[in-house]
Amino acid sequence: MFDGSRDDRYTDRTDWTDFTDFFNGSPAPAVPRSRVPRSLGRRADRGDIRLFPKGCNPCTVFSLNPKEADVIIPPMFTDPPLTKRQLGWLILSLGAAMVLTSLGVDIVGAGQFNGLGPAQRQLIGVGTLIALFGLSLLPLGDRLA
């Protein structure tokens, strides 16, 4: 049920602790102090989930299903980095908001001027450029931003 070699970025790591039984439902293994890599810190001595190598999220490394993860890991938020597409949408929204705000100023009547003023035109121009920039990021997909 668990394939530790699925993510080949980590197969050459040497600072693993043997926790295979742990994933198969057995009680947490007693880890001899001598086998705990120094990088794992003091909490590893207590059989804590931080037996994983420093910096690794076990969910992403071993592709646990949610049920397994619930058993092993207390509920926690994940905080994945943004992708290029997500960043593109954010920037596109920002540019669109700038354009709409600039146009909306006339609708709500702020300024009471006729037509588009120079500041409005500049804001619309900058907003459009920002939106186009955001648009150009969308095809880049799920690559990390």
Add this chain to the structure above:
Amino acid sequence: MSLAHLPRPWRWVVIVLFALALLALLGQFIVYCHYAASLFRFPFDYDQGEGFELYDTVLHAQGQWPYRDSQVFPFYTSIYPPLFHIITVPLIWIFGPELWTGRLIGFLASLIAATAIGWGVYRASGNRVIAAFSGLTFLASNYTFHIGPLFRQHMTMVMFEVLAIVALAGPHPPSPSPDAEPRVGRGGVLSYPSGIWIGLIFLLAAGYTKQLALATALAGLAFLFLRGPRRALLAGAGLAVVAGGIFIWINYATHGWWYVSLIKANLNAFSQAQALSLYRQWTELHWVIIALALGRLVYEIYFSRLSAYAIWFAFALGNGALSGKFGAGESYFVTVTAAACVLSGIALAQLWKHSAEWKVQGAIALAIIIPLLYLVQTRLTLHLYTAGPIYTTVARALGVNSESGYYDSQGYTQLGPRPTGADHEAGYAISELAHNADGPVFSEEAGFMFKAGKPVVTNAFPQLVMYQAGLFDPTQEIEMINRKAFGLVILRAQFYPPPVLAALGANYQPRTEIMMNGFLYRILEPRP
């Protein structure tokens, strides 16, 4: 790539070019040190406003806030945050109110910023030579040169900005790698890497050194947001709570004058033409590192991951638009220059690294182009003295002789020339006049007052911008002028509200005019 990869004749060509580039950059650094040493010895205002910053520091040293109601005697307030002055306070306690104290802090801040730039490039690329070139290029910029050794808070802000971004970039190498993932911890904010904590503290410090650091704070948070939105939001909220708490505390302690002086008084008129002019000048002086940084920015956007440096460069580039504010100037581009130095250095160092896999001709071409680019950049920002035993020879060799004794590729600049013996004498002459005057002296520069043993009265520029914003009522000041309560008036740029200048003209008459640092100081005495 190492030089060993290059064929022997080309290897020596590359070494000679790198040595020439290093020589040029070190030469500019020596000129910078010489300029700084000259300013340390000059006991009067070199740049208008230095004396007032010294007075801010003196007030802090006495446990007082400089944020006050400037509509009552002594008509003084400060429009800058306190951290730079607080850092300088120990020197004031030890050595007294001397202008060299803050100038030394500013100069050291520029050196620390340059070192951090070099460290950032080295950590991202492992290339020591280009890292050193990047730091030296920052110091060789005309803008760094002009304002580095001044008693102004700007360079200290830039130092904190650079340190913040370098610290934040620490856990996240700019190039894609498995290690580029943020560390995921279950311990909440306390489990954040130390680089993030240090970066946030430096961002806070930069903001409380000068408000202009807001763009860098946003850049830092934007970088964190890309790498982990939840963490960035928590970090941003935490930073806002701490910064806001300090803000409210100082505002309470100063009875609201902190907010008036720091925020309202800094909302000045904006000139688009001025901003565009400064953008043009900055581009003309730094186009090599700008082009490289822009290229790296585009590469990271579309072909790699965005680094903290690239985001910082983009934000700082936009922030340069604030240089259109009344009273703003070239200093508003020092931050983006620092960002350009880091990003261009990383761009070249990465190219150098990858060139090991190129054909020999390509590697040779790159190895020749890199030092040539730094040579061109150094020539663009060239500034040196043209009089003196060594300077004359060097200036003649470079074909940059100047009658004024100072050449600056930027053209005419108020900052840069070293104060002469005549400038020292002029300063002491004005101080002597102030010392012998009856009562307080109405002076547009505070430096003379410290030598004359007189209280500092008025702070011209804040008065003017606050008057323009409707925040300063000069009634009491004009009433004192009408009573001829001031024994002497010293004017330089006449940056006072028009009604104040009119009252001075009506009640005071010219006594003498003294030239100092290329400026004419008009000394007025009460009319009979």
